[in-house]
Amino acid sequence: MRKAKKILNDPRNVVPEMLDGLVATYNGRVRKLDGVNAMVRTDIPAGKVALLIGGGSGHEPAYHGFVGDNMADGAALGNVFAAPTPDIVLEATKAVHRGKGVLYLYGNYAGDILNFDMAAEMAAEEGIEVRTLLIRDDVASGPIENRRGIGGAMLAVKIAGGAAATLGTLAEVVDVTSKALDNIRSISVALHAGSIPETGQFTFELADDEIEIGMGVHGEPGVWREKMVPTDTLVDKMLEFILQDLPFKRGDEVCVLVNGAGSTTNMELLIANRRTLQVLAANGIVVHECVVGSLFTTQEMAGFSISLMRLDDELKRYYDMPIRSFGWTKW
Amino acid sequence: MRKAKKILNDPRNVVPEMLDGLVATYNGRVRKLDGVNAMVRTDIPAGKVALLIGGGSGHEPAYHGFVGDNMADGAALGNVFAAPTPDIVLEATKAVHRGKGVLYLYGNYAGDILNFDMAAEMAAEEGIEVRTLLIRDDVASGPIENRRGIGGAMLAVKIAGGAAATLGTLAEVVDVTSKALDNIRSISVALHAGSIPETGQFTFELADDEIEIGMGVHGEPGVWREKMVPTDTLVDKMLEFILQDLPFKRGDEVCVLVNGAGSTTNMELLIANRRTLQVLAANGIVVHECVVGSLFTTQEMAGFSISLMRLDDELKRYYDMPIRSFGWTKW
Amino acid sequence: MLLHVCQQMIGYTDILTEADKAIGDGDHGIGMARGFEAVSQKLAAGSYASLDQLLKTAGMTLITSIGGAAGVVFGTWFRDGAKNLGGVTALDARVLAAWLADGLAAVKERGKAKPGEKTMVDALEPAAVTSSQVAAAPLDEALAAVTEAARTGMEATKDMIASVGRAKALGERSRSHPDPGAVSTYLILKSMWEYAAEVMAPGQ
């Protein structure tokens, strides 16, 4: 079976090696914690509510690439596609805590929940208040409690980061972030799988002429498989799911994220963005800003997701804040 | 023969459709010119020296994704891998000109030279002063006059953009940009080819276990082909070429760009960045800043390039300027 | 004995990778290998006065080295299963029964998975039940019965639809494949039995 072709050193060391390379791009604004795969900002102000994100590696720049100014204060990294262990999360929690409590924000996956919860219990024993919010933006994965976190997660992190940099209490940050999460919807399409460095194997198989709408970032099944279709036909279908789910209504204001899965070209993403904006305009939905890029990837997986976040004045204020991180910089 | 798997509409319309999607990400700060595949800033100040970049499409975000604040004032887009025609370049030239002349900055490819030169002649007839600088950063492509423009091009555009935003005359901008070009060196490695949307065919073949150092973005041959090697071994070899070429000396200060060809993962790039910094440190070369990302791609090509730009105080001043563009934002 | 389990589980990497590829994300094999590799290093590093210390250390090591869902789940079994083992120094069928019973309870408490939801619980629960019934038997006989119970439970997961964990997402598609964690549970017990039968028993 075809194996992935990659340039790596020992595949068992990809996470710490990648982390070194990532921290270096921050010019001292972020540091790696000794002994564990976690990174935190070096300039977290005293008395700041802390935002900790994390999950399995292999989705770069998500999540760890979103640590930075007005973004997350720290990230806990697991191995590729595996949740970080409780000790990593705990160390990161202690490192970002500034006396005002810590918000855990991550995708709704069993492994992540088991590990972050165990860490939260340990943190509580050390007197650190932790609140947890799960990202569940993928409309293709059933009832809300089952929904997975995909590309829209980056919009949630941006709002949470802005709120955590601005508001004085954990409870307020939780409220704003919850509102953002309630207003984010995403849907994805997959063309081919990404691979796990340690096994060199792809996480799923898809025929050369097939795509799957709603497929998860690890190959979790979507809504349906079909033959290749043109961008416009595909985007129209994808948006149908999103628009009716919230539902988004005429006059709503949104920001848009068209996110690449890894090896999908900017050209394809930009053409998908063009159609997305046409459809939103036709539905009388006002676009505040659109972002196009590969922010939440799955190694060399091909495909993309479309995310919408409905904005009100409060969310817009946090969305408009400048940010500086490896994965997303805005001013 | 294996064909590329992509989501597109009519492949003959990829450039204008992509351009629509790209312009939309600028929130009004950039507009498309009517009738030709060119885009220009909407807020070019009167009396500003203009910077025009361009080339074939398919390398997104290069070149057109680097139009923006303190970057290029406009870009002329050709079809995929084909230089823009003289009329496109001329229209873009007229649209960016503010009475102080226009600098053409693009990669050293026969097609681009033929078309930009013809446009420069037409512009001269209309009384617009044009100066041309070719990007030739690829050390693997022989004597300087033959060298191709690859990833390091983005560093040149950054300096030129800063200079054009700051300096009063075209001659001064040319001087600063020339200095940058003289101090940039790059080398690439290819793992597999990108494809042309209109033919669906890959531009070259490389065995599953082979890589080619120095291979050009369109499959132009490099220095040598070999079996897969670990990141550290590969980066050491690549840097050997660059370091001895300028040569870079102990105590030199540089900025670093590790650039992905398209489908190479951030994980691989970050691990390559880690090794790059280790080697530079071992050689006593000071790193001012390192940038890691897929800024100059060739569709879904796999591989990466390493670029170094030697800095002096003047170049550092322009490098440090904040920029805002689709492909690269910094503050 | 635990060292033997570690070696065996590392050897099963590919089998577990395949199992997780079929209904999950394909990382279960390397995760378990990573975990038991770490445990064997811990064992090599220090000596342990009592069995519960050994199991607690092993459990905590699994939790901090595997990651994903399996780390917490299997680590909790090993660690919390030992919480009532006082200072026992030797493993016998009674100790085994207590370890499995308390481990199962802790895993269910932590993971909220019920039997029939296609998780390792579907292998661990029958193993614990059987173990309590053969608590008076010699260790190797007890482990033989417990291993068989785990195998049967593991086989039964083939007909289940995952409703918990990463594989949950696969719903119908997960049918006819065994649950990777259930496979691991069976293989861990099988390795213990092998050791008891081939290495310990002869010596007794």
Add this chain to the structure above:
Amino acid sequence: MLLHVCQQMIGYTDILTEADKAIGDGDHGIGMARGFEAVSQKLAAGSYASLDQLLKTAGMTLITSIGGAAGVVFGTWFRDGAKNLGGVTALDARVLAAWLADGLAAVKERGKAKPGEKTMVDALEPAAVTSSQVAAAPLDEALAAVTEAARTGMEATKDMIASVGRAKALGERSRSHPDPGAVSTYLILKSMWEYAAEVMAPGQ
């Protein structure tokens, strides 16, 4: 006649793609197709009083529609080749010779390519030379000779090493493959000859 050339060249897309894939970046075929498609649309749009107007329009259209190196090169041949054709209305061997001679000169002036550097010049030059020798012959005979000269020149590029243009980079690797632009040059002239022989001649 030009319309026939357009149809033919569009039909040759795959041949030219393959030729450019071998030693270039593989876009020559779609580029020429795009260019001659645009020319045929221009022709359909308006009628032209004189031949030089027709050729200048076609040349400018190639320049503004093909892109890459070929756009400027082939467009320059068509457009600048016609600069001394005054207001001639019909194509004969003498006009053909002037068009090829002036076109060749303009292409060399613009592209700085010398014969032997593996470009379309290596097909266009022998065609121009031959054309001046048969300037008194009937058009179809002249085109037969000119086409044969272009074919020979094109064949000769197989033994050359590219030192100009995109293919230059391939150096040694470009050997044994013909130059795609030279192939196009031969095919353009061949299409003109076909038309002269099959459509015009009978009519005369």
